[in-house]
Amino acid sequence: MQGLITPKRLAIAAACLASLVVCCGLAYWQWERFSEAGGTFQNLGYVFQWPLFGLFPAFMVWRIRRLDARRKAEAAREPVVEPPRPMVTVEPVRTPVPDDEDDELAAYNRMLAQLHARDQR
Template sequence: MSGGPITPQRVSIALLCVVTLVGCCGLAWWQWTRFESAAGTFQNLGYVLQWPLFGLFPAFMVWRIRRLDAQRGAEAPKTEPPVDAPTPVVTVDAVSAPVVDEDDELAVYNRYLADLNARDSR
């Protein structure tokens, strides 16, 4: 698996991974000092173990995504000529106008709005 060219995007992703790791290791150290204090609990010790894992997670995801992309590239079929899809045939049935019922409040209201629109258009 080749690394490919160094691009600004790759550099920024690498810097983000390093900053995340350094920040999370700093938080782990802070939790260690809390654990050693008189008020420290085993919850703080658990955080000491969790923070470095959180810091390594972005680097793991970058590695995993690159590995999956390489696998997809190896499995992709070699360039074959594209197959033209058949042209779909579209048929449309005639739509009949709905039956207008004078007792239908919605139909009466729509006719009222149509009349108002016609008056505004003049």
């Protein structure tokens, strides 16, 4: 088993922390804009929204690790045994399909055959 602190985990933690710091800074900036004379309630909404954006990467790391642990537990609990596949052979259709029943359909099929022949050249 790997150590608890690895370079990959440190990089992920640094990215999550940087995201939180940047988004909290943006929330503070929106709070300052809300506090000014021209501030609106939209700015106040952003004050609450930015920290959630900052926490989202940490939530995703937590969620992915939890799903991975569940997948590994299920894989360890149930061995994968594939049932044998039956051999199936398919015979080609031997009866000709009458396409002359409808003149319009027969003309359309001839046109398609001509187009196919032209594309093959």
